[in-house]
Amino acid sequence: MKRLSGALLFASLLALAACKGHAKKIVVYASSDIQTDNTKTNITVGDGTTHHEQELDFTGSAPVTLNIQSPAGKITLEAKDDGLYIANLKNDTVIGSYQHVGAEGGEAKITQDALKLKLDSLQKLVAGQNVSEANRNYFILPNQIVKITADTKAKIFGPFTTIPGAFDAGSVPEIYKFYSVKELREIISKLAVMAGAAKPGETPAK
Helix, strand or coil: CHHHHHHHHHHHHHHHHHHHCCEEEEEEEECCCCEECCCCCEEECCCCCCCEEEEEEEECCCCEEEEEEECCEEEEEEECCCEEEEEECCCCCEEEEECCCCCCCCCCCCCHHHHHHHHHHHHHHHCCCCCCCCCCEEEECCCEEEEEECCCCCEEECCCCCCCCCCCHHHCCCEEEEEEHHHHHHHHHHHHHHCCCCCCCCCCCC
């Protein structure tokens, strides 16, 4: 009887450990204050023009369902598997990708060819081209939730936030950077000038 009780206790501890190992983190983006209740699953957002974000942490293997009240009406979003998600409650598409951050801690001077490749990549990204889980880039429409990575310890830098030059890339397993479409188009416009692209009616620089 004691052996059976011990076995049951061991099995219970294993089940508890397995349960504790499950985790989901949802980063919520909105254009107004993000109001949540004690369960963190009932969310209210309003109209606004200022970017807000909030991280919601959940444990357990069960899917997490977010019940959202927004200017667009009632929305339900679900995170089924463990991992790190972005829930986009903005009225603008959110775009981003995995960042290859070097160990040098700063950005080296970029050549014109590299600049043009970066510009081409961003133009395709803002158009929703070459977007796939394998490429680790993401095109998140309003009122959608997308799993970014299985690692909840990854670091996401959201819209209107730059990656600090002093940020220790070795302190996190993965880094992602996201932009709003409007923000990314402004960046593309500036890069186009730097790359020597012509403005409408002008001759391209050589």
